Amino acid sequence: MAFLKKNQKTPFEGGGLVLFSEVPQAMAAEKVLKKAGYEVKLVAPPPELRKGCDLAVEINLVEQPGIERLLKEKDAACAGVLPIKAGTSELLEIVKVTDFGSWVMVKAGNMKITYNKESGVIVNISGGGCPDIPYLHTELIDKLLEEAPRPKDIGFTLCALNADRALEECLALQNGGNAP
Amino acid sequence: MMLIVGTIPSRDPLTTGKVSAEGEFLVVNGSRIPCTQGTGAMIGAALATTDYLGLEAPQALVVGDIGEGKGSREIYEYLIEKVAELSPEVLALHYWLPNMALTRRLCQAINKCARRPMMIADAASMYSAKAAGLAGEFDIFTPDATEAAFLADPDATHPAYIARHLFDTEITEAPRLAEVAYRNNSAAKLLLVKGAIDYIINDGGVVATITEPDVPELEAIGGTGDTITGLVAAFTYAGFEPHLAAIIAARANRMAGQFAEVTPATRVGQVVAQLPAVFKEYLCQWSGVRYVAGVNS
The missing domain is CATH 3.30.70 (Alpha-Beta Plaits)
Structure with a gap:
């Protein structure tokens, strides 16, 4: 061009x-x-x-x-x-969980993943702003938590890293039975 | 012309053209784009609005990029070269791989436009504008609560790296965060902070809060923040003052969620599909102006 x-x-x-x-x-x-x-x-x-x-x-x-x-x-x-800039040395790993009845939304940093408690299927991904997030949305939606590709493996950006942290927490909640 | 710029989740080449709708898809210069989370949802909401108001459809400039950055760099370069010639009235920037140096060049190129466009940024185009110290060049940012904290952190170049005391805040902290962001010259003239409470903040002061209808499920639905940005862009293009455009956008998005009877599993396309019905019922009331669908051009 x-x-x-x-x-x-x-x-x-x-x-x-x-x-x-x-x-x-x-x-x-x-x-x-x-x-x-x-x-x-x-x-x-x-x-x-x-x-x-x-x-x-x-x-x-x-x-x-x-x-x-x-x-x-x-x-x-x-x-x-x-x-490079001082004062921003730590990657934030604060996770928040919201209960929507049949669904759970896990927020890690600026990324949120929501799954169905009964089926373990990912129903939505929201937040973020980097170009791999719409891609992750298409790749993860409708997949079982255990079978979904990991954002850290197929994504490229810090938003993907936060999405991976959210997915990790979703898996822990689903497998540990600790979902709210 | 309203120009909407962003990446789409594919490996498609850069393309530009006036947007039209084809079933559940958007069409740009013969390319079909799904109306899903990201730039697609933003364009979909803007198109629904211009269609209803009888205005010229948005012009889209999109490129495939799944995060590797090549498409993003192409779109920056295209825009840097062409923006003065295109001279859009509204320029809405969205998903791309944030690049501070290219954002700097883009803002220099925009200064060459015969008439300065209304500048709107969301997603990573907002990140790069703030990180490059160019937030003040923009008229409207549409952050969520986490992104408001990012704007308030003078050192952060991405919301993944923000000071812990700023991140662990609720949406109700948005006015305080915005105040810090304005003090640091890290905010656009107007902020629409999206959340359980939508805050419209103009030059540091809260001018409106929107809380109704309360549809908490919208937060889980990917793309419902993108639709707000598309709505703001379209309403400013229609001639509304930015703060009024932001108020109507926030209300319309919530109401579309209510009309769609959303659950956390709803797809954003179902929300966009409700916008014409929302406008028909509420736009006159919200705007104080009488519109007749499709005959206002």
Whole structure:
């Protein structure tokens, strides 16, 4: 498409860092990620975030789950992924459960999964804003909780990670019989 | 023209065109899009509204992207190059992989429009606008309670990473969170915070709250937040002031849920299908303007 050919160079603003314990690991990971089409760059991490190595790969933080999965598949070891900005170091894992009688809605972060208590079938997914969420909606709806693909396996973004946390809680509630 | 931009859950190439309905599907330049959670639900609600009001149907700019980001980057680049030429009256941005640098370029491109569009953002286009420090360029954001907390956190670039004390809040905390977001220049001029109580907040002050009808099941139904954004976009395109468009959108969405007798297992398409009936019964009362379906163009 003509408009893509005119694509001007855009400075990268990722918001996330993949940390390593050794420099060669960082360089290998950068190569793997670039080959897969991810926009990344090698940077020096701030001293307070270093995990033994003074080289890190800056990523679009939103893409954290897809990137971690790819690095694992390619045996590219990393020591962790963190947001660059201070004060946002922890991925929230607060879960809330709402009872709708025949259905239970589990909310994890900005994602919600609702299933039927009797059948264990996922009936709805709501919340989120990243492009893999409508995809997860089509892939998970009408599936049994136990048989549904895991969002962390087929999604790519932080929204998918929250959806996976919600699904994990749904499974625990359904299997443990602790649903409200 | 009202231009709605976003990704759809497929690997389809970028396409653009005026939207029409075909059974349960939406059609854009010959491509069929399901009216399901995400951009499809938003477009569906906007189309139902323009159809009822007899206005030009929305123009959609969509691309397949299941989260890998390639389609999102294509749509950013297309819009950056074409937005001044298209010069829409309303520009509603929705699902895509948030990219701060490309959002920055997009806002620069929008400044070249002959007339500045009404700028609306929801979902990850709202995330990238806030993360890039460009929230003030937008007229309307439509966050839920968690996303309001995200807007209030000056360091957050995605709602998955927000300070714990901000996340663990109820919808009733929305005005306080909005106040912080406005103070940090992280809010659009108007916020419609969607939840058990819908808050319409203009430049930091609550101008309306909507609580009726109370249909809690809507929260579980994927796409019922997207429909509110589609409704707001369409009503601003129809000429309503943003705060009035937001009030009517929130009311219409709730009422459509009630008309559809929703359960947590209802699909959003069933809610969208009720919008014409809702408008017929309530729009005159809510808007103070008399509309005759399909003859107001």
